[in-house]
Amino acid sequence: MIQDKKLNIINAAMKSFSHFGYKATTMDQIAKIAQVGKGTIYTYFSSKEDVLNEIIKLYVIEMRQVARGAIIQEDPFVKNFNAALHAITKFQEEHELMIKLSQEVKDMGTPEVIEVLQEVEDEICEFIEMKITAAIQRGELQKCDPKMTAFLMFKMYINLVNDWKERHQALDQDEITGFIKMYFIEGIGNKK
Amino acid sequence: MIQDKKLNIINAAMKSFSHFGYKATTMDQIAKIAQVGKGTIYTYFSSKEDVLNEIIKLYVIEMRQVARGAIIQEDPFVKNFNAALHAITKFQEEHELMIKLSQEVKDMGTPEVIEVLQEVEDEICEFIEMKITAAIQRGELQKCDPKMTAFLMFKMYINLVNDWKERHQALDQDEITGFIKMYFIEGIGNKK
DNA sequence: AATTGACCGTTATAGTATTATAGTCATTAT
């Protein structure tokens, strides 16, 4: 029952953050949606930012599960990389939370939101890093700094999925897998 | 003499844009620094934005020369890529214009400035694209879409030079060349 | 023909009054 109330509040806040963003959501609104008094929120959370952080904590857990679910053990590294990132992207599109928060960062720059989005990005990079480390041990990838490789692969994925389409035609999932493989795994140098 | 006055104005505007940014620079200020009446500016330029655009046009020409100057014909592609980008970066650091304008975009989002910065980025990408096309013809690089390759290489360079150092240790020029070569040219896949 | 700065309509800024908000806490309900 105590967990029930906390979950109520989290769900209410999630809903409101997703619809209106972090700043535009008031504690009164959360209380109203959750059907609790505003004071009750402060029994379970220390502040508005704390509510956001707890939501992101849960979100990240879900996201990790989604990413794990996209992995197929026998498949090669690049394919799994793309599958996981694609699953995460789809997950984020389904739950408008991240989209709304990204927008908010873009046009208001809310510091608390910048911070949590960075956390989510770090989390994704850490996930990729794990997979890279494993792939290196398996001998599928050459020795390289897994943290930097994860960082660069993630950035390239975002570049391909989001940034490229701003100036050119959008790419589909298979094209993206192909490009990541070509540029990152095989390299475009000609061995002599 | 007529060019002299136009150049005066351009230099004055360049100085002011570099010091105070685009928005914070007034036409009166430009006129004062250039020691001309404000009306005179409008003999040579149609608007404030036009002044900015002409400045960027000249800036891009200079930048291209700097990039060309960094290229050594006999050197391999990656080395030249890094040399050119490094030269551009140094050039931008010396002339505070781009730094100031980047700041302005970050914390005010001035549309005119966003546009010209995008132009500069496009210009750099086009320069890289040319070099890539040449390297493919030379047989130094495999066949690939030069536009996309240029785009991705540029982004990776920025990721390594700017973004990585925000969360980890900054990298020096040789390290960056090494990483670009490793990830982009050679690839990190293990051929079986 | 080129240059100029006072001038104009519009936009931005500063100052202020008002509202809205995050967080508290005495009261109430359980």
Next chain:
DNA sequence: ATAATGACTATAATACTATAACGGTCAATT
């Protein structure tokens, strides 16, 4: 006792308004 509540408060955001600054024009001047 403990948990829940919403009126309350100090602070921060917003709306409003008066003022200043701005980009751009143009009649007067060189």
